[in-house]
């Protein structure tokens with residue numbers, strides 16, 4: 001069984017937003033829903049400035065607050081690490097939205113709190129999900145954490161990484177490369 | 180642990196999202212239910228979001244285009260595409276497409292007519308205009324040259340020299356300088372470079388996906404990237420250094436770089452001796468341009484200029500100054516000289532035809548149809564816009580023309596019939612109120628897919644083209660902007676059947692020519708054109724259709740072109756001409772010397788700024804403004820805001836989100852502001868996308884403002900461009 005993970009190189013990102021819209025068209029999202037976002041931050045004072053960009057999406061937490069608060073198990077953790085929603089079981093209580101510290105969830109037109117799916121149909125074929133495949137700067141790298149030969153593990157070994165809100169104990173499946 | 184202050188970082192741009200009703204779209208679960216069982220048809224073609232024309236693969240489910248991906252081998256995309264490409268594909272289903280031929284019946288009022296009626300009326304009108312005023316009164320304006328071979332046959336028949344591209348609003352200075360000084364044009368070899376200077380050039384905004392990918396890899400291999408730009412552009416984000424230069428002074432920076440290279444003996448003497456003509460004159464005239472001279476002009480420290488020049492020489496020939504495009508090459512009175520200096524600096528370090536330096540495009544010998552010659556071809560007069568004409572704009576490339584003076588030509592009675600194809604001068608050329616006057620021509624035909632401003636305000640007839648995903652075109656040799664050894668051929672082909680009563684431009688021209696009495700002017704189909712084009716290449720139409728993009732054996736090798744032991748560039752001397760013959764006018768030597776910008780904001784007036792602009796990474800100037808999916812990104816990231824430098828904004832009491840009034844001599848508009856540290860204090864920066872004003876392009880209409888609103892129609896004396904950044908505006912908080 002694979003266990004999927006994602007490595008992000010924020011330093012390479014130039015904020016083109018292709019990952020946002022590639023995801024939206026792959027998943028045929030409504031105009032007001034997006035599964036991933038970019039956070040921009042200016043640092044310093046002119047002319048000594050730089051810009052940081054952080055691509056953010058559902059972290060597919062191993063210890064997912066959204067899973068534990070869901071009263072109907074509509075949100076559940078799959079064996080391959082993906083946190084999935086069964087829209088038919090969702091009663092629209094929005095507990096998961098409130099519980100998620102990453103603001104990863106958004107209501108869709110049917111009032112279901114949706115989020116990044118990690119596109120298992122792509123991962124299972126060994127392909128990159130739409131957000132990663134479209135990226136000209138190769139900012140995202142999805143892969144199998146269990147497979148020692150995966151490109152993901154090779155890159156993980158090369159870089160120092162951090163996770164978002166580690167202190168919350170959510171155990172995200174996304175690793176960000178430190179610069 | 181992250182070293183970012185994460186909570187604030189995460190909160191910094193958290194978006195509030197409202198649920199809306201979205202009839203055309205459906206959530207993934209529904210989509211899955213409806214379509215997973217359906218098989219996916221994958222059709223390769225190429226994008227139409229910008230002139231990179233990236234190869235894409237369209238995925239079609241249930242006869243509906245589901246999504247597009249990058250074509251894995253296409254030079255420009257190499258499997259990766261930008262946001263625009265995804266948005267362009269979705270625009271196929273826009274509610275604002277023109278669904279059949281239209282005829283104007285009043286202001287903002289159109290009635291649908293049949294193609295036959297359209298051809299008959301346009302053909303007869305055009306014929307009477309040609310008879311009354313000669314063919315020289317007929318103008319064709321197009322974004323690019325894609326349909327030129329078709330237009331040429333009609334123009335040869337009626338005697339018009341006036342095929343005009345939008346290039347005067349985009350990059351004319353660059354192509355003009357390269358043509359005059361080298362007779363060719365080269366591309367940066369980003370993949371193999373060790374040192375790259377991007378000055379007024381932004382591959383991450385005006386995106387070439389594979390170009391960025393090359394840079395990403397070069398950087399992984401240790402290459403250095405220097406970005407010189409008044410604005411911290413998207414590519415500055417990944418640069419080793421951002422040098423915020425005072426806008427309009429890049430020429431001084433470049434003159435001083437050359438001065439360092441020469442005075443410190445850092446230039447490549449062997450290369451210059453062998454392959455440069457006019458070096459000693461250049462050296463003499465460049466003597467005064469020391470870094471100390473340039474410092475107060477550019478605002479860049481003299482030591483920094485020295486450092487850049489020395490590093491450039493150190494890494495050469497695996498180093499280049501990006502040959503450039505829109506950013507620097509249409510927007511200042513000194514753009515042509517700036518562009519000349521780009522060639523000179525690259526030549527001084529001897530990087531021409533060197534791996535990691537500048538390399539030529541791979542070429543492909545395509546075939547073409549043997550068409551019957553046009554009988555009784557009338558004599559063509561001089562171009563009415565004066566491009567290439569002695570006494571008018573002699574130094575402007577006549578093959579490109581001066582698009583943005585069309586309303587003046589109409590007012591002077593020189594342009595009587597104007598065809599505007601896949602182009603929207605009312606929004607993308609200076610002074611929209613003036614551009615609207617194009618409508619006063621006796622016949623105005625707009626060939627376009629949506630209700631752009633030009634169609635809505637100026638056209639007598641709108642002829643809707645098939646969308647790019649619905650049409651076949653003659654195949655395209657892929658080249659430009661990035662170095663490649665292997666030639667490629669790409670095909671644009673229909674991905675789905677046309678949704679509406681639309682046509683391709685060839686069939687429109689056939690219809691119009693027929694109605695004028697020029698029967699059989701186009702005795703061929705596009706299919707036959709494709710067959711003829713690929714005949715010498717040893718491939719079949721089927722193969723090309725299936726592959727979408729095909730690659731051929733390498734034609735490019737490093738090394739300066741030599742014939743019979745002599746340099747063989749297509750110039751007078753076969754060498755790189757530091758003095759451009761054509762520019763030797765008004766007693767000048769054709770060698771770049773300092774030319775100050777045309778206008779300057781008054782440094783003592785806190786309200787005055789130079790208005791500059793640039794491409795936003797998810798929009799293609801005004802071409803994509805009406806795409807809902809892309810406008811959602813603008814909303815998400817405050818994309819319509821005008822940037823102001825933080826210290827300047829503070830003086831005026833302006834905060835991010837405030838609405839300000841921007842005034843120039845010709846316009847007064849309101850816009851929201853982003854206050855930022857990422858911009859030169861003298862500049863106000865606008866993304867080039869917004870300010871749509873066609874009521875029938877409902878997504879774009881009324882959103883934001885456009886730089887063209889503020890600039891009068893001007894013509895750069897050497898290259899004919901708009902000089903779109905030679906404008907001073909005043910900015911004041913609303914109510915002040």
Ligand code: SF4
Nearest residue numbers: 013016017019135139
């Ligand atoms: S596609 Fe890549 S470069 Fe573009 S915004 Fe997304 S992560 Fe950044």
Ligand code: SF4
Nearest residue numbers: 058059061064066100
């Ligand atoms: S990021 Fe949020 S939505 Fe995703 S698994 Fe973690 S808690 Fe759940």
Ligand code: SF4
Nearest residue numbers: 023116117118119131
């Ligand atoms: S993994 Fe799939 S759902 Fe998640 S952001 Fe990427 S494309 Fe969207």
